[in-house]
Amino acid sequence: MxxxxxxxxxxxxxxxxxxxxxxxxxxxxxxxxxxxxxxxxxxxxxxxxxxxxxxxxxxxxxxxxxxxxxxxxxxxxxxxxxxxxxxxxxxxxxxxxxxxxxxxxxxxxxxxxxxxxxxxxxxxxxxxxxARISGTFRAAVFGANDGLVSNLALVLGVGAAGAGNGLVLATGVAGLLAGALSMGAGEYVSVSSQRELLEASRPSPESGRALTRIDLDANEVALVFRARGMDEDEAAAQAALVLGERERERPTLPSLDVDVEAVGTPIGVAASSFGFFATGALVPIVPYLLGLSGGIAVAVACVLVGIALIGTGAVVGLLSGASMVKRAGRQLAIGFGAAAVTYALGLAFNAAGI
Missing domain, CATH: 1.20.1260 (Ferritin)
Known part of the structure; x- marks a missing residue:
C-alpha cells in the first residue's frame, strides 16, 4: 500500500x-x-x-x-x-x-x-x-421587502421630481406609517379569513357523535370520503375503518390535511408585517434623517436598501433550501427594478415642469 x-x-x-x-x-x-x-x-x-x-x-x-x-x-x-x-x-x-x-x-x-x-x-x-413559522415568516419577508422597495421608490420618485429634502423626508415618513398600518390591517383580515376558511373544512363534532348511532348496514359515511376525492372502493374501506372504531367514547371523522396553525395567528402575523414593513421603509429615509441631500442621499439610500434586499433574499434562500445567492440576486433585481421605474417617472415629471 x-x-x-x-x-x-x-x-x-x-x-x-x-x-x-x-x-x-x-x-x-x-x-x-x-x-x-x-x-x-x-x-x-x-x-x-x-x-x-x-x-x-x-x-x-x-x-x-x-x-x-x-x-x-x-x-x-x-x-x-x-x-x-x-x-x-x-x-x-x-x-x-x-x-x-x-x-x-x-x-x-x-x-x-x-x-x-x-x-x-x-x-x-x-x-x-x-411549518411553525411559515405564516409569520411570510408576513415578515413580504413586509420588509415591500417597505424597502415601496418607500425607496416613493422617495426616489419624489426627489427626482424636484422636491426639496424636507418634502422628501415627509413623504418617506408618511409612506412608512401609511404602508405599515395598511400592511398590518390587511394581514390581520387576510389571516383571520384564511383561518376561518380552514376551520370550516374540519369535521363537525356532531358528525363524530352521530357515528355511535348510525345504521351499520345502510349509511352514508363512505360518501364523506368519496366527496373528498377517493374512489368507491377506497371510500368504503375508510368508512369501514371509521365505523370499526365507533365503540370509542367519542369517535370522529378523520379531517383533511388542514393545518390552521401553519397560517399563523392574526395578531402575530399583523404585528410581524407592521414591524418589518416599518423597519424596511425606514432604511431609504435614513440618509435624509442624517441631513444628507441630493445625489449623495440617493446613493446612500440605494446602498442601504441593496444590502437589506440581499439580506432578506439570503434568509429566504436559507430557510427554503434554495440558493442563497440566487434568492438574494432576485430580491435585488426586483427591488431596484421597481425603484428605477418610479425614479424615471419622477425625472419625466420634473422635466415637464409638473
Missing amino acids: TSPSREQIRRWRGYLADERAEAAVYRDLATRRTGADREILLELAEAERRHEQHWLDLLGPEGDRPTRVGLRTRVLGLLARRFGSVFVLALLQRAEAGSPYEEDRDATSRMAADERIHEEVVRSLAMRGR
Missing part, C-alpha cells in the same frame, strides 16, 4: 475536523430537544462518529494532530449552542447536501449514501420548524 500524499492527508484531516464538529452540532441540538427529535439527532451524531473513525483509520498517526474546523462548521456550532433553531437545521441541511463524498474516491459509497439520507432526515426535522 502506497503512502498517502500530502494533499490526501490535508483533505482527510479536513474531513475529520468537519465530521467531529458536525457531530458536536447534532449533540448540541439534541440537548435542546426531547422525545423522538432528540433520539434522531443523537443517531445522526453517532453516524458522524462512524465517518470520523473512517478518516482516523486512513490517517493513522496523522489523525492525532490537531485539525482546524472550517468556518461554516464553527458558525453552525455557535448557532446551535446559542439558538438551536430552524435556521441551524436549514444550514445543516445545506451542509449535508453539499457533501463531497460522492466524488471523493477515498470516501466509501456507504458514507456518501449516509450523507444523502442525513440531508433528508434534517430536511424533515427542519420542515416542522418551517
Whole structure:
C-alpha cells in the first residue's frame, strides 16, 4: 500500500475536523430537544462518529494532530449552542447536501449514501420548524421587502421630481406609517379569513357523535370520503375503518390535511408585517434623517436598501433550501427594478415642469 500524499492527508484531516464538529452540532441540538427529535439527532451524531473513525483509520498517526474546523462548521456550532433553531437545521441541511463524498474516491459509497439520507432526515426535522413559522415568516419577508422597495421608490420618485429634502423626508415618513398600518390591517383580515376558511373544512363534532348511532348496514359515511376525492372502493374501506372504531367514547371523522396553525395567528402575523414593513421603509429615509441631500442621499439610500434586499433574499434562500445567492440576486433585481421605474417617472415629471 502506497503512502498517502500530502494533499490526501490535508483533505482527510479536513474531513475529520468537519465530521467531529458536525457531530458536536447534532449533540448540541439534541440537548435542546426531547422525545423522538432528540433520539434522531443523537443517531445522526453517532453516524458522524462512524465517518470520523473512517478518516482516523486512513490517517493513522496523522489523525492525532490537531485539525482546524472550517468556518461554516464553527458558525453552525455557535448557532446551535446559542439558538438551536430552524435556521441551524436549514444550514445543516445545506451542509449535508453539499457533501463531497460522492466524488471523493477515498470516501466509501456507504458514507456518501449516509450523507444523502442525513440531508433528508434534517430536511424533515427542519420542515416542522418551517411549518411553525411559515405564516409569520411570510408576513415578515413580504413586509420588509415591500417597505424597502415601496418607500425607496416613493422617495426616489419624489426627489427626482424636484422636491426639496424636507418634502422628501415627509413623504418617506408618511409612506412608512401609511404602508405599515395598511400592511398590518390587511394581514390581520387576510389571516383571520384564511383561518376561518380552514376551520370550516374540519369535521363537525356532531358528525363524530352521530357515528355511535348510525345504521351499520345502510349509511352514508363512505360518501364523506368519496366527496373528498377517493374512489368507491377506497371510500368504503375508510368508512369501514371509521365505523370499526365507533365503540370509542367519542369517535370522529378523520379531517383533511388542514393545518390552521401553519397560517399563523392574526395578531402575530399583523404585528410581524407592521414591524418589518416599518423597519424596511425606514432604511431609504435614513440618509435624509442624517441631513444628507441630493445625489449623495440617493446613493446612500440605494446602498442601504441593496444590502437589506440581499439580506432578506439570503434568509429566504436559507430557510427554503434554495440558493442563497440566487434568492438574494432576485430580491435585488426586483427591488431596484421597481425603484428605477418610479425614479424615471419622477425625472419625466420634473422635466415637464409638473
